[in-house]
Amino acid sequence: MSTRPLPETVTVTIDGTPSQAWAGQSVTAALVTAGIWPLRRNAVNGQLRGPFCGMGVCMECEVTINGRPDSRSCTAHVTDGMDIRTAAHG
């Protein structure tokens, strides 16, 4: 029986707070694991929104990653030192 190595643990910043995540996991997974939900507000009516499709189609998971707004968190992968900003909490 073979065992798979554990993923590397890295530090990201979520809305200014350091948090642990696994390198390569989706940013959505890192946010949900850290208890962050929802992730953004609707630009028209301010309604809180969160990931829906998990595959880059619905745009409901958009956050700011390393200063780049409107980044889909479900298709972005965590890297060490990543700065993640949500519109719902930040």
Ligand code: FES
């Ligand atoms: S959850 Fe739908 S685009 Fe990310």
